[in-house]
Amino acid sequence: MEAVAVTRTPVLELPQHSRCVAALLRSPVSADSTARVSRLGFRSAQIWSSEFHRSSLRNAVPRLEQKNFNSTVHSSHADAGVVTQEKPKEVIFPQGDSWAVHKFGGTCVGNTERISNVAGIIVDDPSLRKAVVVSAMSKVTDMMYDVLDKAQSRDDTYTTALDLIEEKHRSTASALLGEGEDLKKFLKNLEDDILNLKAMLRAIYIAGHANENFSDYVAGHGELWSAQMLAAAVRKKGQSCVWMDARKVLVVKPTSSNQVDPDFEASLAKLVDWYAETPADCIIVTGFIASTPDGIPTTLKRDGSDFSAAIMGNLLRADQVTIWTDVDGVYSADPRKVKDAVVLSQLSYQEAWEMSYFGANVLHPRTTIPVMKYNIPITIRNVFNVSAPGTRIWCSPLTSDTCPFEDDDEIDGADKVVKGFATIDHMALVNVEGTGMAGVPGTASAIFETVKDVGANVVMISQASSEHSVCFAVPEKEVAAVAEALERRFKTALKAGRLSKVEVVKSCAILAAVGQRMASTPGVSATLFNALAKANINVRAIAQGCSEYNITVVVNQEDSIRALKAVHSRFYLSKTPLAVGIIGPGLIGRTLLNQLRDQSATLKEEFNIDLRIMGILGSKTMVLDESRLDLQDWQSIYDERGVPTDLSKFTSHLHQNHFVPNKVIVDCTADAVIAEHYLEWLKKGIHIITPNKKANSGPLDQYLAVKQMQRQSYTHYFYEATVGAGLPIMSTLRGLLETGDKIHEVQGIFSGTLSYIFNNLVGDRTFSDVVKEAKAEGFTEPDPRDDLSGMDVGRKVVILAREAGLKLSLDDVRITSLVPRELQDPNLSVDEFMRKLPEFDHEITAKREAAEANGKVLRFVGVVDVLKNKGAVDLIEVEKSDAFAQLSGSDNIISFKTARYQQNKLIVRGPGAGAEVTAGGVFSDLLRLSSYLGAPS
Numbered sequence: 001m002e003a004v005a006v007t008r009t010p011v012l013e014l015p016q017h018s019r020c021v022a023a024l025l026r027s028p029v030s031a032d033s034t035a036r037v038s039r040l041g042f043r044s045a046q047i048w049s050s051e052f053h054r055s056s057l058r059n060a061v062p063r064l065e066q067k068n069f070n071s072t073v074h075s076s077h078a079d080a081g082v083v084t085q086e087k088p089k090e091v092i093f094p095q096g097d098s099w100a101v102h103k104f105g106g107t108c109v110g111n112t113e114r115i116s117n118v119a120g121i122i123v124d125d126p127s128l129r130k131a132v133v134v135s136a137m138s139k140v141t142d143m144m145y146d147v148l149d150k151a152q153s154r155d156d157t158y159t160t161a162l163d164l165i166e167e168k169h170r171s172t173a174s175a176l177l178g179e180g181e182d183l184k185k186f187l188k189n190l191e192d193d194i195l196n197l198k199a200m201l202r203a204i205y206i207a208g209h210a211n212e213n214f215s216d217y218v219a220g221h222g223e224l225w226s227a228q229m230l231a232a233a234v235r236k237k238g239q240s241c242v243w244m245d246a247r248k249v250l251v252v253k254p255t256s257s258n259q260v261d262p263d264f265e266a267s268l269a270k271l272v273d274w275y276a277e278t279p280a281d282c283i284i285v286t287g288f289i290a291s292t293p294d295g296i297p298t299t300l301k302r303d304g305s306d307f308s309a310a311i312m313g314n315l316l317r318a319d320q321v322t323i324w325t326d327v328d329g330v331y332s333a334d335p336r337k338v339k340d341a342v343v344l345s346q347l348s349y350q351e352a353w354e355m356s357y358f359g360a361n362v363l364h365p366r367t368t369i370p371v372m373k374y375n376i377p378i379t380i381r382n383v384f385n386v387s388a389p390g391t392r393i394w395c396s397p398l399t400s401d402t403c404p405f406e407d408d409d410e411i412d413g414a415d416k417v418v419k420g421f422a423t424i425d426h427m428a429l430v431n432v433e434g435t436g437m438a439g440v441p442g443t444a445s446a447i448f449e450t451v452k453d454v455g456a457n458v459v460m461i462s463q464a465s466s467e468h469s470v471c472f473a474v475p476e477k478e479v480a481a482v483a484e485a486l487e488r489r490f491k492t493a494l495k496a497g498r499l500s501k502v503e504v505v506k507s508c509a510i511l512a513a514v515g516q517r518m519a520s521t522p523g524v525s526a527t528l529f530n531a532l533a534k535a536n537i538n539v540r541a542i543a544q545g546c547s548e549y550n551i552t553v554v555v556n557q558e559d560s561i562r563a564l565k566a567v568h569s570r571f572y573l574s575k576t577p578l579a580v581g582i583i584g585p586g587l588i589g590r591t592l593l594n595q596l597r598d599q600s601a602t603l604k605e606e607f608n609i610d611l612r613i614m615g616i617l618g619s620k621t622m623v624l625d626e627s628r629l630d631l632q633d634w635q636s637i638y639d640e641r642g643v644p645t646d647l648s649k650f651t652s653h654l655h656q657n658h659f660v661p662n663k664v665i666v667d668c669t670a671d672a673v674i675a676e677h678y679l680e681w682l683k684k685g686i687h688i689i690t691p692n693k694k695a696n697s698g699p700l701d702q703y704l705a706v707k708q709m710q711r712q713s714y715t716h717y718f719y720e721a722t723v724g725a726g727l728p729i730m731s732t733l734r735g736l737l738e739t740g741d742k743i744h745e746v747q748g749i750f751s752g753t754l755s756y757i758f759n760n761l762v763g764d765r766t767f768s769d770v771v772k773e774a775k776a777e778g779f780t781e782p783d784p785r786d787d788l789s790g791m792d793v794g795r796k797v798v799i800l801a802r803e804a805g806l807k808l809s810l811d812d813v814r815i816t817s818l819v820p821r822e823l824q825d826p827n828l829s830v831d832e833f834m835r836k837l838p839e840f841d842h843e844i845t846a847k848r849e850a851a852e853a854n855g856k857v858l859r860f861v862g863v864v865d866v867l868k869n870k871g872a873v874d875l876i877e878v879e880k881s882d883a884f885a886q887l888s889g890s891d892n893i894i895s896f897k898t899a900r901y902q903q904n905k906l907i908v909r910g911p912g913a914g915a916e917v918t919a920g921g922v923f924s925d926l927l928r929l930s931s932y933l934g935a936p937s
């Protein structure tokens with residue numbers, strides 16, 4: 001504790017109202033209006049009784065009591081009921097001795113109940129000493145400015161507007177304080193203030209003008225009243241407490257940039273004097289207001305009350321400063337944009353600056369300066385949720401030699417490499433380019449001088465070391481003026497070709513990642529850009545300062561929120577969220593939904609994957625949800641909440657969702673029309689997963705366009721289940737190709753249905769019976785004729801052939817059909833087909849018997865002959881000893897003959913149809929996508 005002994009001095013004397021009006025209109029007021037102030041350095045002094053002080057005050061300013069003096073003479077120590085003492089006693093100003101500074105903003109004291117709540121928080125704080133900075137009740141400062149505007153513009157309603165303000169405080173105080181001395185005193189002060197204000201506003205009305213001093217003086221009354229009410233409310237809760245008119249203590253000097261610099265020395269001297277008069281342990285201090293060195297009332301401008309609190313923290317050498325607001329602390333990203341944003345437990349002062357610069361709801365950087373000097377922590381807390389610990393903003397050993405910590409690790413929450421993310425919307429990029437810039441000193445200076453001259457604010461600058469271009473971001477509303485000024489300034493250079501262009505890119509947004517550990521951690525920017533790339537977001541410009549507290553990128557405005565979410569989830573969340581839209585809740589779709597339901601908790605907890613089903617669309621009905629459908633109940637939600645299907649609505653719901661950057665459509669239909677949308681979805685950055693074979697076996701140009709778009713757009717398109725259902729066929733083929741093997745031939749039984757049929761067509765079983773069973777088992781296509789016609793196998797042959805690099809289409813594949821000619825009419829319904837099929841059983845029976853006569857069995861086989869660029873689908877007879885004859889159930893068997901696997905082929909075998917295995921294949925594609933998008937492996 002630094003002890004400063006003080007002497008009693010007369011209080012600050014401010015002019016009486018008539019003088020005040022004249023002085024303020026004239027301003028500045030003479031420095032004589034301040035009374036004598038004792039300076040630091042008194043080692044010993046005396047304080048006299050308050051009784052004595054009051055009489056001394058009367059003597060010092062005799063005229064004040066005769067006339068109606070303004071509010072500034074309300075005696076705060078009188079409010080506190082300081083005990084009268086006969087003998088002078090020495091007062092030690094307890095600087096640095098367990099002071100806790102609090103600041104409550106306008107919303108915290110917005111009504112009676114809230115003021116009482118704040119009083120409770122103050123009383124509950126066990127700190128030895130408390131200085132509590134308070135703003136005006138919410139909206140009151142604006143109301144004061146409104147009154148002022150009305151008076152200036154000679155609008156007679158200014159008096160009624162002032163009456164409203166008076167009534168607001170009168171009723172609040174009455175409800176808060178009940179009957180008693182404190183209420184009487186407050187109402188008397190309020191009445192005096194209003195009288196003074198009316199006189200002043202009348203003068204303004206007549207003059208039709210008020211200067212800044214006058215505005216500041218009028219506007220600051222809200223704080224005078226809230227401080228008095230809060231002090232009385234604390235006293236009502238049983239703790240002695242006084243209020244302080246900060247204009248008597250805080251001295252600030254105006255600067256050219258509409259800001260003020262605190263004069264700490266002068267303020268401390270005044271504080272010491274004030275304390276000598278009012279040695280209280282609980283002081284409610286008016287926020288926002290102060291005085292100039294000449295004693296003119298002024299304000300601390302924007303975020304003034306936070307600044308008042310930080311200055312008080314400095315003057316008192318407080319242990320801590322707590323800024324109470326209506327949020328739980330500083331979030332890792334704007335929670336209105338990123339639902340998963342979390343409250344940060346800790347930020348360094350520098351990180352807080354960066355976050356606040358980029359629009360986060362933190363302190364204004366200037367607020368931290370007074371407390372940084374003494375490494376005083378500032379904590380942001382929620383007045384409506386006192387159990388939340390808030391965010392502590394403090395020094396860091398990485399940036400301060402005087403920080404009491406040796407290592408960042410000692411500070412809880414300091415170990416995050418990237419603390420938070422923020423965006424600034426509606427920016428524009430300006431790119432000044434030309435060969436004449438390289439190596440010419442002064443170009444950058446000329447550019448930015450020009451920008452300064454039009455008063456535009458440069459938010460980010462980037463220049464490549466080739467010096468051929470300088471790129472910078474300005475608010476979009478300022479860019480036209482900037483571009484015009486640059487074109488004027490560089491007219492000659494542009495004409496001569498030394499500069500090639502002044503280019504403007506509108507509709508941009510800035511995204512910043514903040515964290516001081518980024519400086520010492522390799523790979524942070526790689527991760528950031530990777531997250532952006534995976535979310536299919538184009539980066540237009542990049543800047544990273546040498547301090548590396550932040551990395552800034554410019555993206556298209558339309559991508560702003562998605563970009564924020566993408567990087568936030570990549571760095572901040574342990575889980576990788578993926579927005580999923582499912583089309584086709586038929587057999588495979590609903591089995592997938594059930595598998596997702598059963599596995600989602602495990603995925604989240606053990607694999608950090610968060611799959612959110614945002615919509616389900618069937619041929620007639622769809623259901624959408626803003627954040628996720630409850631999988632436990634998806635079927636009844638779909639049945640009960642379903643609305644008519646609208647594919648484009650479904651797609652934009654998924655695409656434009658504001659919570660999850662990565663989206664995937666899972667197409668579980670067999671519809672070629674749905675497949676036609678893949679290109680458009682990939683273009684939008686939506687990933688696609690499907691067991692639907694139509695896209696990859698449909699028109700060749702459509703397939704090639706989809707594949708090309710997928711690569712170009714950095715989106716993913718997975719279709720493992722199109723061949724062999726859940727069996728790893730596509731991935732095996734890709735693995736062979738990617739590692740440089742050469743595929744010679746792929747041959748196999750690719751149809752689960754036809755495998756099942758021929759595995760079970762034994763004894764006296766009929767073809768139609770076994771088809772019926774295969775259908776019931778869920779092996780067949782929605783229309784079993786697609787299987788029996790060989791079309792399904794033909795499609796698989798085409799899919800494999802194309803994957804192997806052939807440009808094959810269905811028409812190029814020779815396909816044997818098992819559908820009796822008479823039943824090939826496309827108008828025949830599935831039911832009718834199934835009903836009539838038994839009539840033709842004899843056809844297959846004949847073929848089977850012929851094979852048996854040869855000691856063989858029938859198998860439906862597909863072949864991709866890569867070397868001959870051919871594909872075929874045939875019903876063939878195979879030896880009973882052949883591997884193809886050894887299958888059971890819906891088994892598929894696929895053999896790859898390659899450069900590496902010549903003698904012994906690579907064989908994959910297992911069930912190749914059925915709801916569970918197919919949905920499982922689709923599910924594993926989803927997980928593959930999650931891991932591509934950054935889920936930990």
Ligand SMILES: NC(=O)C1=CN([C@@H]2O[C@H](COP(=O)(O)OP(=O)(O)OC[C@H]3O[C@@H](n4cnc5c(N)ncnc54)[C@H](OP(=O)(O)O)[C@@H]3O)[C@@H](O)[C@H]2O)C=CC1
Pocket residue numbers: 583584585586587588589617618619620621668669670671673674691692693721722725752778779780781782912913914915918
């Ligand atoms: N069964 C299997 O073993 C395997 C199947 N597959 C493939 O899985 C896919 C699904 O098969 P399966 O579940 O058996 O088929 P189903 O007939 O049971 O389900 C198809 C679903 O798609 C929906 N649908 C159809 N057209 C549209 C459209 N235009 N818009 C929206 N929804 C539509 C249907 O809607 P609604 O509900 O309104 O009728 C139905 O929900 C097929 O492509 C199939 O080839 C792949 C490998 C194995």
Ligand SMILES: N[C@@H](CC=O)C(=O)O
Pocket residue numbers: 721722723724725750751752753754779780781787792912913914
């Ligand atoms: N109907 C198909 C299902 C898988 O693609 C089959 O029987 O194999």
Ligand code: NA
Pocket residue numbers: 720721722723724725726727728729730921
């Ligand atoms: Na497969």
